[in-house]
Amino acid sequence: MQRKIRVLIAKPGLDGHDRGAKVVARALRDAGMEVIYTGIRQTPEAIASAAVQEGVDFVGLSSLSGAHNHLFPRVVSLLRKLGAREVQVFGGGVIPAADVPRLKKAGVREIFPPGTSTQDIVGWLLRAARKARP
């Protein structure tokens, strides 16, 4: 038996650009993962609820609008509230390095700065999945 890795990719916040998110989605697919794409302008509530219904291992959030400090931790806490503690949240987009420690403390597992190669993202996901389900 081999578990597929399932990932939900979402764009919380108000900016309407999802090119980066789509590139990541395709890279994860090409690495053999199943990616549920939920589109732009998603509320943290809709993202968390979709993640639970879809039974994913990861939620990937992309933010360009600067609202990540509020939105990312909110997704983490909503997932916990829904009982889905095992779902790992990671993020990308335009996120200043100074914000990273605070986000990680709030339960975001990893933040990929602009310019991260999709290969690095894939590699991180594969490792994190292996750790979670050895």
Added chain:
Amino acid sequence: MSDQARRIKRGEVRAAARLMRDLDDRVPGAQAVLRELYAAAGRAHVVGITGPAGCGKSTLADQLLEAARKEGQKVGVVAVDPTSHISGGAVLGDRVRMQRHARDPRVFIRSLASRGSLGGLSRSVFDTVTVLDSMGKDLILVETAGVGQDGVKVAGAAHTVLVVLAPGLGDEVQAIKAGVLEIGDIYVVNKGDRSGCEPLLRSLRWALEGKPCEVVKTCARTGAGVGPLFKLIAEHRSALQAGAGWQERSRGMARAAFLERLEAGMKETLSGRLRREKSLQKLQEDLACRRTDPDTAARRALRELIKRGQR
């Protein structure tokens, strides 16, 4: 009854989602939980939505969700998208169109990758539908991954089949080729705001002349025509339930699920034995050297397999 089965019957989203995942991944033990649910399931109205890529199936599903929720129904959606043959991965994009319902506690949307199944379905569709059914959903929409040339399995997986077409996709001929004109209970010409609907409606009506099905026009983008479509779906259900139709379709669905499992099991067993057993390896060797031909080899292998399978 196991705790997980009990929680699913109470409608708990998380318990249901986890079972669906375990079923899709073939985790040992998952089928045992489904077994506990199976006998009491079978109440939900399962509606299949099929049609060529981009004709508006997901957008239409979203509108039907809206209509069903206005009537207070509990709704499940299973949306299938194709798995990439190269990587085994998939981007599942149907949910995008339905996200406004994500937070509705009476709606459960699940995306599935086809994972190698043919006919626009996933091998897990039947199981996922059973879980949703056990949660007490009244209506379950099953969106297929386009229609290919490889048969249209959704016909065996639903009580009511919607075939969606749209103008400008050049799919009139394709639809007939793929055999969809045999399977629909309701034909939907979507994208009613675009030009070219009238000729499509006309040729559909002509091709379906005398068949017991309905033809309607919708615009999923605005919701125009969705009310009448929703009514036709409900009427189809009532008509099935008034006669022997419901029972017949349900039997067909059970049979389709059974056959799917049986075929998969046989394929697995077969490929294992072809790899392991000496006499079968010899047969393949003979075939490679043209000492025998494919038909003879297959017949002999079959005799061999059945003979030894009985021991």
